[in-house]
Amino acid sequence: MKALHDLLMNVKSRFEKGGRFEKFYRTFEAFETFLFVGGNVTNRGSHIRDAIDMKRTMFHVVIALVPVLLFGMWNVGYQHYLATGLDADFIDQFVFGLIKVLPLVIVSYVSGLAIEFLFATIRDHEVNEGFLVTGLLIPLVIPVTTPLWMVAVATVFAVIIGKEVFGGTGMNILNPALLARAFLFFAYPAHLSGDDVWIYTGLSEGQQLIDGFSGATPLAAIAAGEMQNFPSVMEMFLGTIPGSVGETSTLAVLAGALILVATGTGSLRIMLSVVAGGLITGLLFNLFAVNAYMEIPPYYHLIMGGFAFGAVYMATDPVTAAQTGTGKYIYGFLIGVVTILIRVVNPAYPEGMMLAILFMNVFAPLIDHYVVQANIKRRMRRVQQPEAEFVRK
Amino acid sequence: MSKDNNKQREALFSPKNKKLLTNPLGRDNPINVQVLGICSVLAITVQLRTSLVMAISVVAVMGFANVIISLLRKTIPPRIRIIVQLTVIASLVILVDQVLKAYVYDVSRQLSVFVGLIITNCIIMGRLEGFALNNKPWPSFLDGIGNAAGYGWVLLAVGFFRELFGSGTLFGYQVVPDAFYRFGYENNGFMILPPMALITVGIIIWVQRHRDRSLVDIS
Numbered sequence A: 001m002k003a004l005h006d007l008l009m010n011v012k013s014r015f016e017k018g019g020r021f022e023k024f025y026r027t028f029e030a031f032e033t034f035l036f037v038g039g040n041v042t043n044r045g046s047h048i049r050d051a052i053d054m055k056r057t058m059f060h061v062v063i064a065l066v067p068v069l070l071f072g073m074w075n076v077g078y079q080h081y082l083a084t085g086l087d088a089d090f091i092d093q094f095v096f097g098l099i100k101v102l103p104l105v106i107v108s109y110v111s112g113l114a115i116e117f118l119f120a121t122i123r124d125h126e127v128n129e130g131f132l133v134t135g136l137l138i139p140l141v142i143p144v145t146t147p148l149w150m151v152a153v154a155t156v157f158a159v160i161i162g163k164e165v166f167g168g169t170g171m172n173i174l175n176p177a178l179l180a181r182a183f184l185f186f187a188y189p190a191h192l193s194g195d196d197v198w199i200y201t202g203l204s205e206g207q208q209l210i211d212g213f214s215g216a217t218p219l220a221a222i223a224a225g226e227m228q229n230f231p232s233v234m235e236m237f238l239g240t241i242p243g244s245v246g247e248t249s250t251l252a253v254l255a256g257a258l259i260l261v262a263t264g265t266g267s268l269r270i271m272l273s274v275v276a277g278g279l280i281t282g283l284l285f286n287l288f289a290v291n292a293y294m295e296i297p298p299y300y301h302l303i304m305g306g307f308a309f310g311a312v313y314m315a316t317d318p319v320t321a322a323q324t325g326t327g328k329y330i331y332g333f334l335i336g337v338v339t340i341l342i343r344v345v346n347p348a349y350p351e352g353m354m355l356a357i358l359f360m361n362v363f364a365p366l367i368d369h370y371v372v373q374a375n376i377k378r379r380m381r382r383v384q385q386p387e388a389e390f391v392r393k
Numbered sequence B: 001m002s003k004d005n006n007k008q009r010e011a012l013f014s015p016k017n018k019k020l021l022t023n024p025l026g027r028d029n030p031i032n033v034q035v036l037g038i039c040s041v042l043a044i045t046v047q048l049r050t051s052l053v054m055a056i057s058v059v060a061v062m063g064f065a066n067v068i069i070s071l072l073r074k075t076i077p078p079r080i081r082i083i084v085q086l087t088v089i090a091s092l093v094i095l096v097d098q099v100l101k102a103y104v105y106d107v108s109r110q111l112s113v114f115v116g117l118i119i120t121n122c123i124i125m126g127r128l129e130g131f132a133l134n135n136k137p138w139p140s141f142l143d144g145i146g147n148a149a150g151y152g153w154v155l156l157a158v159g160f161f162r163e164l165f166g167s168g169t170l171f172g173y174q175v176v177p178d179a180f181y182r183f184g185y186e187n188n189g190f191m192i193l194p195p196m197a198l199i200t201v202g203i204i205i206w207v208q209r210h211r212d213r214s215l216v217d218i219s
Helices: A002-015 A022-035 A054-084 A090-123 A130-140 A148-166 A176-187 A218-223 A233-238 A250-262 A268-287 A307-314 A325-345 A353-384 A386-392 B003-008 B015-025 B038-044 B048-072 B078-103 B105-111 B113-120 B122-130 B137-167 B178-182 B194-211
Strands: none
Touching: A002 A022, A022 A090, A054 A090, A054 A130, A054 A250, A054 A307, A090 A130, A090 A148, A130 A148, A130 A176, A130 A307, A148 A176, A148 B194, A176 A353, A233 A250, A250 A268, A250 A307, A268 A307, A268 A325, A307 A325, A307 A353, A325 A353, B015 B137, B038 B048, B038 B113, B038 B137, B038 B194, B048 B078, B048 B105, B048 B113, B048 B122, B048 B137, B078 B105, B078 B113, B078 B122, B105 B113, B113 B122, B122 B137, B137 B194
C-alpha cells in the first residue's frame, strides 16, 4: 500500500499544472482518489468532513449488487445446462456463467468510463463516480446473449445523451442504466425480447435442446397465456428462472436491499411504496380479472421479472428519484402502479418496470415541486392566522 | 428614374443582402436556433430521399410566398393579413403537391400529409410576418430562400444519419457493406423512430452551440 502511495506521489507533479501530462490531470486524480482518501482541506467556513464521499457511497451500491451479480452468474450457467440437458455441478454452472457475464461487465465499464474520462478531461472537472454503479447495473438488466458491441453502443449512448448533455453526474433526468436498456430495447428489439434471448444455449454440432424447452420468461409465458410448465412460487422467489442476468432472484435482491438500507444509501420509503403500488394495482386487476395476466395472484408480480430489482436498485437512484419525503412515497407508489398497468393492460410489453421507472423519473421534479409548494402554502396559512391556529390547538 | 435614385439602389448581393441568405444557415437557423418547424423534422427524416424532396418543396414555397407577400405588402389590410398569407402559402403548397404527385409519386405517398402541412410550418408564416411584410421583393426572396435552406440542411443532415444507421442505406442504396452484417452488425431500429430525430437535432444544436458560444443564453 505504501509503495503504491509513494508511486502516486512521485508521478503527481508530472500531472499538475506545468507538468508534462497536465492534460491528463483528471485521469490521475480519479485514480488517486479511488485508491486513497483525497487530501482535500477545507479552507473556508465550517464544514463537516468525513470519509464518506461520492466514491464511497457508490461503492456501497456496488457491494449491494454483489449478491445479485453472483446469483446471476450461477443462474446463467444453471439455465444453460438445464436447457441442453448436460450434467454439471455447482462449480461448472458458476464458471460457465462467469465466462458469459464477465465480458458484458468489462465492455460496459470500459466503454462507459472511456466517455467519462473524455468528458472530465474536456470539461476539466473531476471524474464522477456515478458510473461505477451504472457500469455494473447495465450488464445486470440485459439478457446474457446480448452482443457485446450493442452493449458498448448502448452504454456510450446512455452516458452521453442520458448524463453528459445535462452536465454530468447528479444532473441527469433519467437513470442512465435504464436508458441504456431502453436504447437496446427499441434499437435492437430482437435481442431484448422474445423467448430465445434469455438463456445462453450455445449449441455445438449434433447437440440439441431438451424436449419441451421453451426459454420464455414467466412474464412472457403469462402474456401468451401458456400456463403449463409455469415455475413455482419458490422457483421465482429464488430466481432459478430465465430472465435478464441480475433480475431473476428476489432473494438476492432482498439481500442487496438490506445492505442498501443498512448503509443508508437506498431509500426504504421508495422500495416499500413501489411494492405497495404494485400489490394494490395487482389486487385491483385481480378482482376484475378478464385475462390470464389479471388472474394471477398479485404477489406474483413482485417476484416475476424485474420488479424487485427495479424497486431496489433502479427506483432508489438518488439523482433521478424524488427528493422530498412525501414525494418519495408518491413517486414509488406510481412506479408500482404504472409497472403493473403496462404489464397487464398492454399486450405488447410483458414487462413494464423499465418504462415505468423512466416515466416516473421524468415526473419526479414535478412531484417534488408540488410537495414543496403544498408545504409552503400550509406554513403560509399558519403565519397569516396565528391566533386561529393557536386556539385550535 | 433619376440618377440619384440609381445611386441609392443597393447592389443585388450587397453585404446586407448576403447576410439575409447566409445568416439563417448558421447563427439564425430556424430549426437549431429558433427551434421552429420541429414537427416535420421528426416526421419525414427517416429517409434521405423524402428529406431532400421536402427541403426542395419548402425552398420553392418559401421563396415564392415571400416575394408575393412582399409585392402585395402595401395593399394588404393589416387586419386580414394572416388570412391573405395563408391563402398565398396554401396556393403554392397545392402547386407543389400536384408537381410531386405528377413526377415523384412514391415520395409524395411517403410524405403524405406533411406536404399539406407545409402550410402550417411556423417558419414560413414567421418569415412572412417578420420580414416580407416590411421589405422589398428582392431581399424578401433572399430571406425566404435562406431560411428554407437553413431548414433544408438540417433536414438533410438528420435524414442522412437516420437512414445510414437506421436502414444502412442512403437514397435507398445500400451503403453498409454486407460483410458488416455477416459480422453481426445490425441496423438500429431506434433510429427509425421519431425520438431519435429529436435527439439527432439536439446533437446538431449541441455541436453548433459548442462552436459558437454567443448562441448560448447565459442570462
